[in-house]
Amino acid sequence: MQLNQATDYSFRVILHLTLKDTIVSAKELAEQEQVPMRFLLKILGSLVKAGILKSYRGQEGGYALAKDPKDITLLDVIEAMEGPIAINRCLTHQDYCSKRWTKVCPVHNVLGNIQKELVDDLSKHNFQDLINSYRSCQNE
Amino acid sequence: MQLNQATDYSFRVILHLTLKDTIVSAKELAEQEQVPMRFLLKILGSLVKAGILKSYRGQEGGYALAKDPKDITLLDVIEAMEGPIAINRCLTHQDYCSKRWTKVCPVHNVLGNIQKELVDDLSKHNFQDLINSYRSCQNE
DNA sequence: AACTAACTATACCATTTGAGTATAAATTGG
DNA sequence: CCAATTTATACTCAAATGGTATAGTTAGTT
Numbered sequence: 560m561q562l563n564q565a566t567d568y569s570f571r572v573i574l575h576l577t578l579k580d581t582i583v584s585a586k587e588l589a590e591q592e593q594v595p596m597r598f599l600l601k602i603l604g605s606l607v608k609a610g611i612l613k614s615y616r617g618q619e620g621g622y623a624l625a626k627d628p629k630d631i632t633l634l635d636v637i638e639a640m641e642g643p644i645a646i647n648r649c650l651t652h653q654d655y656c657s658k659r660w661t662k663v664c665p666v667h668n669v670l671g672n673i674q675k676e677l678v679d680d681l682s683k684h685n686f687q688d689l690i691n692s693y694r695s696c697q698n699e
Numbered sequence: 700m701q702l703n704q705a706t707d708y709s710f711r712v713i714l715h716l717t718l719k720d721t722i723v724s725a726k727e728l729a730e731q732e733q734v735p736m737r738f739l740l741k742i743l744g745s746l747v748k749a750g751i752l753k754s755y756r757g758q759e760g761g762y763a764l765a766k767d768p769k770d771i772t773l774l775d776v777i778e779a780m781e782g783p784i785a786i787n788r789c790l791t792h793q794d795y796c797s798k799r800w801t802k803v804c805p806v807h808n809v810l811g812n813i814q815k816e817l818v819d820d821l822s823k824h825n826f827q828d829l830i831n832s833y834r835s836c837q838n839e
Numbered sequence: 840a841a842c843t844a845a846c847t848a849t850a851c852c853a854t855t856t857g858a859g860t861a862t863a864a865a866t867t868g869g
Numbered sequence: 870c871c872a873a874t875t876t877a878t879a880c881t882c883a884a885a886t887g888g889t890a891t892a893g894t895t896a897g898t899t
Binding site: 563618619 | 885886887888889890894895896897898
C-alpha cells in the first residue's frame, strides 16, 4: 500500500522540469534532486516511454516535459511508473477473488468505490496547480 | 500500491465470523474461505494480537470476533495486517523526503491530503454495514 | 570526419518483502 | 492422559524493489 521510490523520484523530476521549463540534463537532475544517476536514467526512460517527458540526445541534450504541466496529473505519473492502480488484487484478477465475481462480495464493492475515489483524487491534481500552490506558499 | 494477500484473506475471515457469530475453528475457515491452513493460522494470530479476534484453545476451540462488527472497520483490519497506511514514504520518514520537511513540498502536501481522505473512507466502513448491504443484495 | 557529451537498451545483482511451510509446544475438554 | 485445537518460532522459496554495469547510439562541435 505504498508508492515506489521510483515514483517519488519521478515527482521530484517533473517538478524540477516544470520549474525550469527547458531541457535539463540527467546529471543536473540527479545532483539536485538527490537521485542515483543510473537509477534516474532508468526512471527517465519510463517517463519518456509513457509520453510524459521528451528526451534530447547529443551534446546539450537532456530531458524536458513532453506536454503542458497542466496535462500531467499525479495519476499519470503513478500509472507510468507502476501500472494501473489496484488497491486489492480481487478488483482486477478473478483468480484472486474467492467468489470468482459470481456472487456479490460486499468487500469487493466497497473497495471498488474507495479505489474510484482515490483514482479520482489523484487525477484531479496536475503539476501546474502544484507549482502554483508552491509559489504562493513561498511568497508568504 | 496494493493490499497484501493476507489482508484480503482477513476480510474474508471477518465476514465469515460476522455471519456465523460464534466460535469457528481454523479448519472451517481455511476450507470455506479457501485460505492455506498454515498461512491462515499466522494471519489469525495477527488479528488476535490486534484485538480484532479472540482465540479459544482446546477441543471445540477456534476463533470469534473480539468486538461488535460495528466496531471493526476496513481500516482496522488493514492496519492490523500492514501497519499504518502511508501512500508515500516521505509522509512518514524524513529520510525519504528530499526536502527533509524543511521547505514546503507541494507533492508532499497533496499526497498527505489524499491519504487523509483514503484513510477516512476506509474507517467509515465497518463490517456490520458490509454484512447488511450483502444481505439486502441477496434478497433481491 | 573525429570527438565527446549526452541519451538508450539490456542485462545483472543484492536486499527486502510476500506468501507459504514445518516443527514443536501449550491449552482445554472429556 | 488423550485428542483436538491454538500458539510461537523459524524456515524456505519466489518475486519485487532499488540500484549497477556494460555497451552501445545520437548529434552537436571542431
